[in-house]
Amino acid sequence: MAAVTGRFAPSPSGRMHLGNLLCSLLAWLSAKQDGGRVVLRIEDLDAERCPRKFADLLEADLRWLGLVWDEGGSDGGPNGPYYQSERSEIYETYFKRLTERGLIYPCFCSRSQLHAASAPHRSDGTPVYSGACRDLSPEEVRRRSAQRPPAWRLRVGEETVSFTDGHLGRYEESLPEDCGDFVVRRGDGVFAYQLAVVxxxxxxGVTQVVRGADLLQSTPRQLYLYKLLGLPAPEFYHLPLLLAPDGRRLSKRDGDVSLETLQSRFTAQEVVGRLAYAAHLLEKPEPVAAAELVKSFSWEKVPKEDILLPRGLFD
Structure with a gap:
């Protein structure tokens, strides 16, 4: 069996918080347990929100934790560039392939229209696109284009996508009912996450994707794109979210504990040990190097439900 190629794919909009760190640790351990490799890709599609200084700090943080990658980031490698902000021409090629097959159409719906109370919504509150712009005439497209630039959506067809997640098990979605036609390029010309990440x-050459369970619902859309584009799909492992002691989702915006703060209080081994304890990889929060966890790592140890951060663990 070929060795796994995993990846880190952080969005450098600020310093990493504990949830980001746990995801990075598990992605690294999952790849390394089988003698695999790790790619570092910087997901800075929105360049204004993701200045290069944060990407540089992110690399320094990963090195400090001992989560060293094999290719990518500022180190470069054979499959670069590794910054999404530098890959627009590549995305354009695949966008054109979909366009030439008649699978892409312009959408002029405003945010308020998409979130209208009358529109169907998913369980997480995300609107399911109604297809309002799917069959606009060429004349209507020209008229609306003069008023505002359109986003571009992919026609999903009557497609049900199912897959078996390496950690959470089987998952299935009906794309027309649970998602609707989805955006692959924004109105400002920036390519959307769904297309870029695929x-x-x-x-x-990524064969294993480890990421938070909040992205589980993105996976059917991405598997559909892999199929349409004739690209090999990786295996997916979605890990539970790490929640604050009061049950909140951790957030850079809310100022939840960042690595910058942790570095003033703990050694790298103490941070790794406490994260491993929270993820049930250790029986107690003792200092440990990331490399020391590789041999004993198993997804069977990791909870499937969201993890409530024990009070005082990082105080």
């Missing part, structure tokens, strides 16, 4: 993981 193209990047395929071209960078």
């Amino acid at each position: 193209v990047d993981d395929a071209l960078m």
